[in-house]
Amino acid sequence: MACRKFRRDLARYRELTPAERQALDEHLRVCPRCRNALAAYARQDAFLGTLGAIQPSPGWARRVQERLQTAKKSPSISRPVWAKAWALAFLAILLLASSTLVVSAHALPGQPLYVLKRGQEELRLRLLPEGTPRAEYAQTLAERRREEAKRLIQKGGTAELTLEGPVEAMRDAWWRVGGVEVQVTGLVRPDPLPALGETVTLHVRIQGGHATALAVTRQASSHTPAERPLTPEETPSATPTPQGEEHTPAIASPSPTGLPPTPTLAASPSRAPANTPSFVPPGQLKKTPQPTAAPTREGESAPPHDEKGPSGDQGRGDAPRGRP
Amino acid sequence: MAGSTDLERDALFERLFHAFQGAIVNYLYRLIGDAAEAEELAQDVFVRAYQALPSLKGEANYRAWLYRIATHCAYDLLRRRRLVRWLPLGAQETSAPSPPAPDGDLRDAVQEALLRLSPEYRVPLILYSVQGYSTAEIAEMLGISVGAVKTRLYRAREAFRRIYQGDESDGL
Numbered sequence: 001m002a003c004r005k006f007r008r009d010l011a012r013y014r015e016l017t018p019a020e021r022q023a024l025d026e027h028l029r030v031c032p033r034c035r036n037a038l039a040a041y042a043r044q045d046a047f048l049g050t051l052g053a054i055q056p057s058p059g060w061a062r063r064v065q066e067r068l069q070t071a072k073k074s075p076s077i078s079r080p081v082w083a084k085a086w087a088l089a090f091l092a093i094l095l096l097a098s099s100t101l102v103v104s105a106h107a108l109p110g111q112p113l114y115v116l117k118r119g120q121e122e123l124r125l126r127l128l129p130e131g132t133p134r135a136e137y138a139q140t141l142a143e144r145r146r147e148e149a150k151r152l153i154q155k156g157g158t159a160e161l162t163l164e165g166p167v168e169a170m171r172d173a174w175w176r177v178g179g180v181e182v183q184v185t186g187l188v189r190p191d192p193l194p195a196l197g198e199t200v201t202l203h204v205r206i207q208g209g210h211a212t213a214l215a216v217t218r219q220a221s222s223h224t225p226a227e228r229p230l231t232p233e234e235t236p237s238a239t240p241t242p243q244g245e246e247h248t249p250a251i252a253s254p255s256p257t258g259l260p261p262t263p264t265l266a267a268s269p270s271r272a273p274a275n276t277p278s279f280v281p282p283g284q285l286k287k288t289p290q291p292t293a294a295p296t297r298e299g300e301s302a303p304p305h306d307e308k309g310p311s312g313d314q315g316r317g318d319a320p321r322g323r324p
Numbered sequence: 325m326a327g328s329t330d331l332e333r334d335a336l337f338e339r340l341f342h343a344f345q346g347a348i349v350n351y352l353y354r355l356i357g358d359a360a361e362a363e364e365l366a367q368d369v370f371v372r373a374y375q376a377l378p379s380l381k382g383e384a385n386y387r388a389w390l391y392r393i394a395t396h397c398a399y400d401l402l403r404r405r406r407l408v409r410w411l412p413l414g415a416q417e418t419s420a421p422s423p424p425a426p427d428g429d430l431r432d433a434v435q436e437a438l439l440r441l442s443p444e445y446r447v448p449l450i451l452y453s454v455q456g457y458s459t460a461e462i463a464e465m466l467g468i469s470v471g472a473v474k475t476r477l478y479r480a481r482e483a484f485r486r487i488y489q490g491d492e493s494d495g496l
Contacts, residue, residue, distance in 0.1 A: 040481075
């Protein structure tokens with residue numbers, strides 16, 4: 001056990017202080033293993049001492065001088081300095097990029113940083129694994145688009161963008177999709193109309209404080225009239241119609257307006273199912289008999305004056321005020 | 325800063341070069357075992373030293389500083405050669421010890437045994453037993469504690485005993 005205490009001292013015997021050497025020597029008198037080790041280390045030093053020294057070759061010093069001359073001619077920035085410069089440049093780029101990304105998160109359509117924002121979103125969407133994470137992020141993006149639309153409407157800005165959300169209310173030409181009031185003229189209404197709660201994709205133009213749909217796509221392409229869920233107005237629990245007043249369907253099916261079809265409106269968003277065209281020219285519109293939605297009016301009127309306001313739950317018996 | 329003007333810097337470097345060129349070349353030769361490569365590497369060491377001189381503090385221990393540059397250069401070279409193996413106790417050799425060579429080949433045999441040590445242990449053993457530095461000086465050269473140098477030196481000696489001297493580990 002005492003050997004352990006002295007083992008490192010044995011390896012550096014020549015530099016021990018007198019006190020250290022005295023303590024070790026006392027141990028060596030009683031410990032043959034440590035004496036052997038010390039003798040082995042002494043032989044070791046002798047072996048290593050035979051290595052001697054080499055002399056640099058005659059031209060070596062001159063070659064060093066030549067290399068130094070070359071080093072002097074090059075910009076004499078020592079490594080720490082240029083390393084710091086690179087680190088600072090990298091930091092500056094990182095700060096600039098991160099601050100730009102932060103600022104771009106608040107950008108609205110039509111603003112310069114909006115492209116960056118959308119690019120970042122698209123990249124992240126693609127990088128996410130398919131399935132729930134990607135679907136959840138797609139939902140987040142859809143909500144983000146709707147918020148942008150609301151802010152643009154509030155600010156009176158001008159831009160075109162694509163919205164996606166559930167149809168919460170339909171009154172005449174005014175639909176509420178995911179909380180955004182959009183004017184949907186007969187030109188672009190799909191046939192059959194979507195049910196309340198059904199998710200639709202709208203390409204809208206926002207200008208002068210309101211949004212106008214340029215194209216509408218139903219996402220649930222498999223919806224048939226028979227499968228379409230009942231609207232609140234059609235359900236027994238919906239807000240009762242005053243007695244003596246004829247029940248008016250909430251949904252007005254499109255009718256020709258006399259306007260020629262606009263070719264640009266026919267372009268449906270890329271995510272639209274192939275069998276659900278976003279725009280049917282008025283001349284081709286057919287009033288499909290539906291059990292719940294009879295054609296009533298072609299009103300392109302002002303947004304509904306809802307007592308609950310735009311954020312109210314119009315899906316629950318929000319019957320239109322205007323009747324044909 | 326050491327050598328605040330170009331003239332002072334050149335003068336200081338010239339003094340360092342003349343004082344340590346032989347020691348550095350020999351140190352590198354013992355570390356890597358090839359004289360031509362050691363000379364080449366020593367050129368790198370002095371060029372690096374010249375470039376780094378302006379950033380060196382005035383009170384620096386120039387010898388320790390040069391040896392540290394040399395050690396790093398040697399490690400880089402050995403790493404490139406794929407000779408560096410960072411084993412926990414440094415003794416990378418497990419093969420049977422070779423018998424001492426005849427007198428004429430003694431140097432080569434000792435050098436070969438040195439090269440079979442892990443660089444982590446080769447460095448303190450060369451600096452202590454061949455170059456003659458104290459453990460405190462070696463600690464400053466390598467930028468590690470004196471205790472770490474003592475431990476490495478002891479383990480280096482034990483590894484060298486097994487490799488060259490044919491001794492069994494004493495199990496201390």
